[in-house]
Amino acid sequence: MHENDLKSAVERIRMPEEMCTRIIRNCQACLENDAAAVHQASKTSAQGGQGGIDMKKRTLHSKGKIIAAAAAVCLCLVMGVSAAGIRGYYKNITNWTGAVTGGVYEQANEEIQVSASAAEREIMVTAVFVYPQNAPFREFESLRIGAYQLLDASGKVVLSGERTDLSPVADGNAEIAIPMEEPAPDGCKLVITSFIGESKGDQPLSVNGTWECTLSH
Amino acid sequence: MPNTSAQTAENIRETVLSYGSMLYRLCFVMLGNGADAEDAVQETFIRYFRKSPVFADTDHEKAWLITTARNLCRDMIRFRARHPQVSLEDLQEAAPSPPDTCILEALMSLPEKFRIVLILYYVEEYPIDQIARMLHRSSSAVKMRLQKGRLMLREKYRKEYM
Numbered sequence: 001m002h003e004n005d006l007k008s009a010v011e012r013i014r015m016p017e018e019m020c021t022r023i024i025r026n027c028q029a030c031l032e033n034d035a036a037a038v039h040q041a042s043k044t045s046a047q048g049g050q051g052g053i054d055m056k057k058r059t060l061h062s063k064g065k066i067i068a069a070a071a072a073v074c075l076c077l078v079m080g081v082s083a084a085g086i087r088g089y090y091k092n093i094t095n096w097t098g099a100v101t102g103g104v105y106e107q108a109n110e111e112i113q114v115s116a117s118a119a120e121r122e123i124m125v126t127a128v129f130v131y132p133q134n135a136p137f138r139e140f141e142s143l144r145i146g147a148y149q150l151l152d153a154s155g156k157v158v159l160s161g162e163r164t165d166l167s168p169v170a171d172g173n174a175e176i177a178i179p180m181e182e183p184a185p186d187g188c189k190l191v192i193t194s195f196i197g198e199s200k201g202d203q204p205l206s207v208n209g210t211w212e213c214t215l216s217h
Numbered sequence: 218m219p220n221t222s223a224q225t226a227e228n229i230r231e232t233v234l235s236y237g238s239m240l241y242r243l244c245f246v247m248l249g250n251g252a253d254a255e256d257a258v259q260e261t262f263i264r265y266f267r268k269s270p271v272f273a274d275t276d277h278e279k280a281w282l283i284t285t286a287r288n289l290c291r292d293m294i295r296f297r298a299r300h301p302q303v304s305l306e307d308l309q310e311a312a313p314s315p316p317d318t319c320i321l322e323a324l325m326s327l328p329e330k331f332r333i334v335l336i337l338y339y340v341e342e343y344p345i346d347q348i349a350r351m352l353h354r355s356s357s358a359v360k361m362r363l364q365k366g367r368l369m370l371r372e373k374y375r376k377e378y379m
Contacts, residue, residue, distance in 0.1 A: 005320055006320055006324065006335065006339050006340070006370070007339050007340050009318075009320040009321050009324075010242055010246060010321070010324070010336060010339075010340045011242070011340060013238075013241065013242045013245050013246070013321075014238050014241070014242075015237045015238045015241035015258070019241075019255050020233060020234065020237050022255075022259075023233055023237065023255070023258060023259045023262060024229055024230050024233050026259055026263075027229050027233065027259065027262050027263055027266055028225075028226055028229055030263050030266075030267075031225065031229075031266055031267070034267065
């Protein structure tokens with residue numbers, strides 16, 4: 001085999017006549033399409049520039065639709081949330097091996113209503129279950145405050161504590177006393193971050209959330 | 218709708234007739250398939266007419282076409298590797314004489330990097346430094362590929378066709 005054989009062999013490969021014609025035709029068609037596309041695009045943009053009213057109308061129309069849709073979605077969300085409220089959820093407590101060692105109920109802000117009144121040597125906290133027929137609140141026989149803080153008008157912590165005494169739950173209500181050594185100053189705010197619900201034979205369940213209320217005298 | 222001018226049509230015809238066969242040969246050897254070679258050639262010309270590059274001379278123009286065609290062939294080869302096809306077109310269709318077909322078959326069985334160097338050197342008769350510029354490789358790399366490709370081609374031809 002000689003290199004010249006290679007040259008002659010490769011040079012024998014010729015493009016067939018019909019293929020050549022086809023390529024020429026396709027190239028022409030392709031360039032014509034390109035030119036037509038450019039022409040069409042320039043025409044459309046020119047029309048858009050002259051007839052701004054149509055474009056404007058279309059824009060406004062679609063904006064109106066968007067606003068209406070957004071309003072409808074917001075309304076649905078507000079109605080849904082206000083009807084059902086934001087509900088809490090159970091969360092497992094795991095140890096370092098990943099084994100579940102207990103549980104807590106999180107985000108219960110909307111499921112307990114709290115009010116507080118200051119007495120001479122204590123603060124009386126009234127906790128009302130919004131859904132007393134639902135778990136976990138229907139199981140609770142007694143309730144205590146897990147963690148709380150008392151803030152003065154400037155936001156300074158006057159008192160903080162954990163685990164008050166247990167109070168019985170009756171009809172979804174519980175009145176829990178926070179002992180005080182001296183009367184609470186005026187304008188104080190009570191912030192509770194957890195309740196602990198207990199029932200016979202069950203492990204106490206911590207119900208977490210944030211409840212704020214101004215003390216009434 | 219605007220029409221392509223007669224001058225442009227004539228220009229297309231002239232360019233395709235001048236370089237069509239050369240590009241077809243290159244693409245056919247690279248791809249081993251007439252239909253794919255036609256697609257590659259057509260795409261090369263379309264790119265050429267769309268971009269309308271400015272060339273210093275006809276050699277520059279030819280080198281641009283070869284480089285573009287080679288890149289397209291490489292893309293097609295990569296595509297084929299990812300999407301295997303059922304069969305290749307028979308070589309006899311493009312190369313009628315049996316001994317030539319054997320050389321072509323041997324050539325086409327070589328890896329792509331050797332094939333392109335052999336074609337550009339022996340068929341298109343480009344000097345090594347120009348091939349190096351076209352392939353973005355050093356002259357010594359091109360020389361090595363040429364030498365190795367030649368050996369491989371000879372070996373293949375001797376083993377399978379003699």
